[in-house]
Amino acid sequence: MTPYSRKIPGFPRIGLLAAAVVGLLPHLAFAAAPGSDPDWPCQQPLVPSVSAAMVWDGPPLEGTGDWRSDPTVATLVAKLADKDLPVDQGKAAIDQFIHARTSNRQRSITQAFAGLLEENNRARTRVIDNIKMLAERQRGLADVISRLTAERDKAGVNADPELVDRWAFARRTYYAVQRTVGYACEMPAELDQRLGFYARELEAGLP
Amino acid sequence: MGSTGRKANAMQDHPAPINQAIIPAVLLGLLLGSAAQAETVLVSNEKGNSITVLDADSLKVLRTVPVGQRPRGIVLSKDDKWLYICASDDDRIDVLDLDNFQLKAPLPSGHDPETFALHPDGEHLYVSNEDNSLVSIVDIPNRRIVGEIPVGVEPEGMAVSPDGKWIVNTSETTNMAHFVDNASHAVVANVLVDSRPRHAEWSSDGAQVWVSSEIGGTVSVIDAATRKVIHKISFAVPGVPKQAIQAVGIVLTKDRKRAFVALGPSNRVAVVDAQTFEVTKYLLVGQRVWNLAFNHDETRLFTTNGISNDISVIDVPKLRVIKSVTVGNQPWGVVVRP
Numbered sequence: 001m002t003p004y005s006r007k008i009p010g011f012p013r014i015g016l017l018a019a020a021v022v023g024l025l026p027h028l029a030f031a032a033a034p035g036s037d038p039d040w041p042c043q044q045p046l047v048p049s050v051s052a053a054m055v056w057d058g059p060p061l062e063g064t065g066d067w068r069s070d071p072t073v074a075t076l077v078a079k080l081a082d083k084d085l086p087v088d089q090g091k092a093a094i095d096q097f098i099h100a101r102t103s104n105r106q107r108s109i110t111q112a113f114a115g116l117l118e119e120n121n122r123a124r125t126r127v128i129d130n131i132k133m134l135a136e137r138q139r140g141l142a143d144v145i146s147r148l149t150a151e152r153d154k155a156g157v158n159a160d161p162e163l164v165d166r167w168a169f170a171r172r173t174y175y176a177v178q179r180t181v182g183y184a185c186e187m188p189a190e191l192d193q194r195l196g197f198y199a200r201e202l203e204a205g206l207p
Numbered sequence: 208m209g210s211t212g213r214k215a216n217a218m219q220d221h222p223a224p225i226n227q228a229i230i231p232a233v234l235l236g237l238l239l240g241s242a243a244q245a246e247t248v249l250v251s252n253e254k255g256n257s258i259t260v261l262d263a264d265s266l267k268v269l270r271t272v273p274v275g276q277r278p279r280g281i282v283l284s285k286d287d288k289w290l291y292i293c294a295s296d297d298d299r300i301d302v303l304d305l306d307n308f309q310l311k312a313p314l315p316s317g318h319d320p321e322t323f324a325l326h327p328d329g330e331h332l333y334v335s336n337e338d339n340s341l342v343s344i345v346d347i348p349n350r351r352i353v354g355e356i357p358v359g360v361e362p363e364g365m366a367v368s369p370d371g372k373w374i375v376n377t378s379e380t381t382n383m384a385h386f387v388d389n390a391s392h393a394v395v396a397n398v399l400v401d402s403r404p405r406h407a408e409w410s411s412d413g414a415q416v417w418v419s420s421e422i423g424g425t426v427s428v429i430d431a432a433t434r435k436v437i438h439k440i441s442f443a444v445p446g447v448p449k450q451a452i453q454a455v456g457i458v459l460t461k462d463r464k465r466a467f468v469a470l471g472p473s474n475r476v477a478v479v480d481a482q483t484f485e486v487t488k489y490l491l492v493g494q495r496v497w498n499l500a501f502n503h504d505e506t507r508l509f510t511t512n513g514i515s516n517d518i519s520v521i522d523v524p525k526l527r528v529i530k531s532v533t534v535g536n537q538p539w540g541v542v543v544r545p
Contacts, residue, residue: 045403045422045453047472053446054474057491189495192472193514196494 041135042185048128049121050192052113055199058206059110067115072097073108077115080198083123087194091201098205109202116202120195127187134181138174145170246502247305247544248509249290250518251278252535258292258303259534263502263509263543266520266532272308275301280322280365281540284347285329290542293320293334300332300345305544315352317343324365324374326389333374335362342376342387356392358385364407366416368431375416377404384418384427386434396434400427406498408457410481419454419468426454426468428484438484440468447473456498460505467508467521469496476510476519478526490528492519500541511538 040046052061067073076097080090094112101108148167152159246263251274258272258281275294278301282291292301293316300314300323316323317336320343324333331353332345342362344354359378366375367389374387377400384407386396401423408417409431416429426440442452453471459481460466466479472495478488493512496519500509508521512531518538520530 045450047448047451049448051446051448051451053444054451054472055494189514192494193516196474196515 039132039135041138041181042131044185044189046128047188049124050117050195052117055192055196056113056117056203058113058203059106061110061114061117064107064110064114067111067118070108070111072100073111073115076112077119080116080194081119081123083191083194087197090194090198094198094201094205098202105205105207109205113199113202116195116198120191124188124191127184127191131181131184131187134177134184138177138181141170141174141177145174248500248502248518249281249283249305249542249544250509250511250534250538251281251292251540252537253277253279253513253539254537255535257535258290259538260308261518261532261534263507266530268532268534270308271535272303272310274303274310275299275313279539280320281542282323282325282332283542283544285325285327287544290544291323291325291332293323295319295321300334312350314345314347314350315343316345317341317352317355322363322365324367326367327369327371333365333367333376335365335376337361337363337379340378342374344392354392356387356394358387358394359383359397364405364418366407366409368409369411369413373431375407375409375418377407377418379403379405382420384416384429398427398429398434398436400436401425401439405455406457408459410459410463411461412463415463417457417459417466419457421453421455421471424449424452424454424470426457426466426479440479440484440486442468442470442473442475442477442486442489444470444473444475444489447475455496456510458499458501458508460501467499469499469510471495471497472514474512476508476521488526490521490526492521492528493517493531497538498540500543502543503545509541509543511541513537513539 037046076093079093148170152163152167248261248263250259252259256276258274260269262269274292276296278292279295280293288305290303290305294301298316298318300316302311302313304311316334319336319338320334321337322335330347334343334345336343340358340360342356342358343352346353358376359381361379362376363379364377372389374389376385382400382402384398384400385394388395400418401420403420403422404418405421406419414431416431418427424442427436428438430437451473454468455471456469458467463481466481468477468479470477474492474494474496475489476492476496477486479486492510494514495512496510497513498511506523508523510519512519516536517531517533519528522529
C-alpha cells in the first residue's frame with residue numbers, strides 16, 4: 001500500500017456530510033491500520049507535520065522576519081494556500097512575484113516559503129483532525145453493528161423487520177463513511193504535493 | 208546537502224511529443240534504434256497505469272506505455288528482453304516486450320500482486336499476494352502457478368538469494384522476514400524486524416539480507432547463515448520529524464561497500480557504508496522516495512518519487528543529485544535495462 005495524491009474536490013463538505021451521517025449513529029467502529037498511532041486509520045503512516053527541511057533547500061527560515069509584515073508576500077501566500085487554485089496559476093503567481101522583486105529577493109522568497117509552509121501545516125492539521133474524528137466515529141459504529149448483528153442472529157428468522165432495517169442501514173453507513181475515510185487519507189499527500197511544487201518554484205527564483 | 212540537486216528540479220524534463228509528420232520516418236527509426244542500444248530506465252506509474260521509458264544517459268523520456276491497472280513491482284527477464292509488471296488491480300503479471308514495447312499475454316500472479324522477484328534460473332517468479340498471506344510461484348515458460356507458500360500477514364518484500372536456494376519474504380503486519388528453503392518451500396526461519404517491513408535485498412555474495420521497516424524507520428541487516436539480525440541501522444535527518452523517516456527501497460553495490468536507502472516522505476536517500484553500517488550522507492531527492500535502481504556500472508542511481516511524480520538521478524561517485532525528470536502519476540518501481 002502506498003500513499004496517494006488523488007484530488008478530492010469538496011472534501012470539507014464530504015467530511016461534514018459524513019460527520020452528520022455518523023452522528024445519527026453515535027457509536028462507530030473500525031480497526032486502526034497498522035502503525036504507531038492507534039487512532040490513525042490510514043494505511044499511509046501518519047506524518048503530523050511537514051518541516052522546512054523536508055521540502056526546502058533554500059536559505060534558513062530563521063531571521064527572515066514575519067512573512068505577514070510584507071503585504072505582497074502575504075497576498076502570495078494567501079493565494080497559494082487556496083487548495084482549489086490550479087497549480088499552473090499558482091506557478092504564474094510565483095513567477096510574477098519573483099520578477100517584481102528587484103531587491104531583497106532572497107529574503108522575500110524565503111518569507112513566502114515560510115508562509116506557505118505555515119499555511120500548509122495549518123490545513124494539514126485540520127485534515128488530520130477530521131480523519132481522526134471520522135475514525136473514532138467509525139469505531140463506534142462498528143460497535144453498533146456488532147450489537148445489532150448479535151441481536152439479529154439471536155432472533156433468527158423471527159427478527160423484527162425494524163431491527164433488520166437498522167442493521168442494514170448501519171452497515172451501509174459504515175461502508176459509505178469508510179470510503180470517505182479512504183479518500184480523506186490521501187489528502188495530506190495532496191497538500192504535500194502542492195507544497196513541494198511551490199517550494200521548487202520558489203527555490204528556482206532564488207538569486 | 209548542496210543546492211545542486213534541488214536546482215536541478217527547476218530543469219524538469221517533460222516528454223517531448225514526436226511529430227511524425229515533421230520528422231521523417233527514417234530519422235525517427237534511427238532515433239528509436241539508437242535509443243534501444245543505450246541503457247534505458249523503466250518506471251512503473253502506480254496511478255498512471257503505465258510504464259515510462261527513459262534514456263539513461265540523456266534522461267529524456269522516450270515513451271510512455273499503457274499497461275494494466277496499478278502497476279507496482281517490475282523486474283527484467285534474465286535476458287533483459289522482457290519487463291514483468293505486477294498489475295496489482297488486474298491480478299496478473301503483464302509482460303512487456305522491450306524491443307517493440309508491445310504487451311504480450313500476461314502471466315498469472317495470484318491475488319493482488321504487489322512485488323515479486325525473479326529466480327536466477329530466469330524461469331520462476333516469486334510473487335507476494337498481499338491479501339492472501341501467500342507467496343505464489345509462477346512458472347514463466349509454462350505460464351502457470353506451480354506453488355503457493357503460506358507466509359505472514361500482508362506479504363510484501365520479495366528477494367531470492369543469488370544462488371537461488373533461499374527466498375526471503377517480508378510480511379507487513381507480522382513484522383518478520385521469512386526465510387524459505389526453495390527446495391522444500393518450507394519456512395525455515397522467521398526473523399523479527401521493526402514495524403512494517405517493506406523491502407528485502409540480498410547482498411551479491413549471498414552473505415546478508417537487508418530489510419527495511421517503513422514505520423520503524425530502520426534497516427535490519429540479517430546474517431544469511433545464522434538468520435540473526437547483526438545490525439540495525441537507524442536514520443536521523445536534521446530538521447526532519449522522525450515520523451517522516453520511513454525506510455523503504457534498498458540497493459547495495461555489488462562489492463557490498465555501500466548501500467542506499469530510500470526514506471519515504473523525508474524525501475531523502477541515505478548513503479550507508481555497508482561495511483561499518485554508518486550513515487555517511489543524506490541526499491535530498493523528490494517527494495516520497497520509494498524505490499531505487501542502479502545503472503549497469505553503478506555510476507548512476509535512479510529513485511522513484513511518488514508524490515512529486517518524478518525520478519531523481521544521483522551521480523553515485525560524487526554522491527550528488529544531478530537532475531529530476533517528470534514521469535507518470537505516482538511512480539513506484541524502477542529498473543535499468545542494460
